[in-house]
Structure formats: C-alpha cells, structure tokens
Amino acid sequence: xxxxxxxxxxxxxxxxxxxxxxxxxxxxxxxxxxxxxxxxxxxxxxxxxxxxxxxxxxxxxxxxxxxxxxxxxxxxxxxxxxxxxxxxxxxxxxxxxxxxxxxxxxxxxxxxxxxxxxxxxxxxxxxxxxxxxxxxxxxxxxxxxxxxxxxxxxxxxxxxxxxxxxxxxxxxxxxxx
Numbered sequence: 148x149x150x151x152x153x154x155x156x157x158x159x160x161x162x163x164x165x166x167x168x169x170x171x172x173x174x175x176x177x178x179x180x181x182x183x184x185x186x187x188x189x190x191x192x193x194x195x196x197x198x199x200x201x202x203x204x205x206x207x208x209x210x211x212x213x214x215x216x217x218x219x220x221x222x223x224x225x226x227x228x229x230x231x232x233x234x235x236x237x238x239x240x241x242x243x244x245x246x247x248x249x250x251x252x253x254x255x256x257x258x259x260x261x262x263x264x265x266x267x268x269x270x271x272x273x274x275x276x277x278x279x280x281x282x283x284x285x286x287x288x289x290x291x292x293x294x295x296x297x298x299x300x301x302x303x304x305x306x307x308x309x310x311x312x313x314x315x316x317x318x319x320x321x322x323x324x
Contacts, residue, residue: 174249175292182221182294192221193229195299195319200309216303216312220321222295228273230285231297232320235259235266236312239302242268247292255286257301271324272297297321 190196198217211217222229222244233242240257255268269285272295299319303309 175247178247178249192223193322195220195316195321197313197316214304216301216309218299218316220297224274224293226323228271228324230324231270233268233299234315234318236301241300243298244288245296246290247294253288
C-alpha cells in the first residue's frame with residue numbers, strides 16, 4: 148500500500164510540475180522568442196510594420212491566410228501607456244492585442260460595414276498600476292507585463308486590396324503617450 152501511495156505522490160508532483168511548465172512558463176518563453184525574432188528581422192518597437200503579402204514563398208508563420216493583410220506593432224510599456232489608433236476597413240478587419248504570455252487580451256473590429264463602426268479605433272494599452280487619465284473615446288486595455296504585441300488583420304484577397312491596406316499604415320499610430 149505504501150508503494151502505491153509513493154507512486155501516486157510522485158505522479159502528482161510530476162503532473163503539477165508539467166502543468167506549471169506548459170501553462171505558465173512556456174507561453175511567456177514563446178512570446179519572448181517571437182519578439183526577439185521580429186526585432187532581429189528589423190521590426191521596431193512602437194511602429195506598425197506590414198508583413199509582405201502572403202504567398203507560399205513568404206510564409207514566416209504557420210498557415211497565415213493569403214487573403215489577409217497583416218500589420219504588427221511590438222509594444223513596450225516600461226515607459227508608460229501606448230496608444231494604438233487604427234483606421235477602419237471597408238471589409239473584414241480586426242485589431243488584436245496579445246500580452247507577454249501570448250493571451251489575446253483585446254479583439255476589436257475594424258469593419259466599417261458594422262452598425263455604429265468608428266472611422267478610427269483608438270485603444271490605450273497600459274500596465275497594471277500605471278496612472279491612467281481620461282483618454283476620450285479610447286478603449287483601455289490593462290496588461291500585467293510591459294511587453295505586448297498588436298496585430299491588424301484586414302481582408303485583402305488581391306494585390307490592389309493589399310496595397311490599399313498598406314496605404315493605411317501611415318495613418319495608423321502605435322506610440323507612447
């Protein structure tokens with residue numbers, strides 16, 4: 148009986164350690180690696196960067212949609228809150244924010260066809276405990292660690308649509324307040 152209890156205790160301890168690694172430590176490591184690779188490829192912090200149009204030759208992530216135009220912004224909140232300002236899109240479009248643990252902490256539509264759609268979506272991202280003051284119409288997203296990532300997706304099934312999506316990047320903002 149004692150060996151069964153010892154085996155069960157060893158299994159439980161091993162299970163709890165594996166659970167911690169998979170659900171707690173691994174996502175943060177994944178996001179850190181992604182951010183490092185993006186920085187190594189020339190993506191700057193607080194700057195929207197369009198990815199090339201997806202073709203079999205340009206796939207840098209697993210199974211990106213060839214019908215979407217992607218833009219990414221690396222966010223560093225160590226200096227204070229960051230404002231994201233993204234124009235609407237005449238078709239499907241979305242803005243997502245991922246925290247340091249890879250959790251999707253914000254998902255907003257950029258689809259101008261939606262009832263009551265705004266011309267520009269404004270979101271302020273801040274760390275827990277950072278002083279926040281009224282930001283007008285801006286939505287607020289609070290994260291627990293200073294590193295985050297914002298992603299714009301716009302339906303762009305043709306080169307012309309992709310070019311139109313890319314033309315909106317200069318009108319977009321990803322910058323500290």
